[in-house]
Amino acid sequence: MLHLSWICFGANAKIVAKRKKAERFEPDDSMPAHPIQSEVELRELIIREEPNVLGIDEAQFFGLWLGPILLELRNTSGLEIYIAGLDLDAWAKPFGPMPEILAYSDDAQKFTANCFKCGQDARFTQKIGGSSSEQIQVGAENIYEARCENCWTSPA
Numbered sequence: 001m002l003h004l005s006w007i008c009f010g011a012n013a014k015i016v017a018k019r020k021k022a023e024r025f026e027p028d029d030s031m032p033a034h035p036i037q038s039e040v041e042l043r044e045l046i047i048r049e050e051p052n053v054l055g056i057d058e059a060q061f062f063g064l065w066l067g068p069i070l071l072e073l074r075n076t077s078g079l080e081i082y083i084a085g086l087d088l089d090a091w092a093k094p095f096g097p098m099p100e101i102l103a104y105s106d107d108a109q110k111f112t113a114n115c116f117k118c119g120q121d122a123r124f125t126q127k128i129g130g131s132s133s134e135q136i137q138v139g140a141e142n143i144y145e146a147r148c149e150n151c152w153t154s155p156a
Helices: 039-049 066-077 098-104
Strands: 004-009 014-017 026-032 034-036 053-056 080-083 124-127 144-147
Touching (some): 053 066
16 A cells, blocks of 8 residues: 655645646645655654655755755665655746756656746746745745746846
């Protein structure tokens, strides 16, 4: 029997999803998550939950420790690992541990959202609120929007 554990960064205990045709991001109650912030918490969760499959959401917010630990876990535990995260920040620069995670991955699939302005495929994040100088700022539709290449502009 498969046992899945989802983890996310910080205090949010729900995966947030936006369906392709939906207007906004919504918590997905069908997928509770274990919020963690450190390598120690990840290792403790795996020991406690004994999952066969590990899902990680918002991987871009984790520290640079995440990539090497996931590689170790895959090689030593047989754990099946799925990761979701933004590969680029609002300035279109590589985000957190994502470049290393992508380099270690056996398979990578890039998905796009719908541009909030024109509806085309959006692979960029537009910062629309909050401080324009902070790379990591917690928020959802009040601070960030998905944008296509034509509608995206770099924050000031």
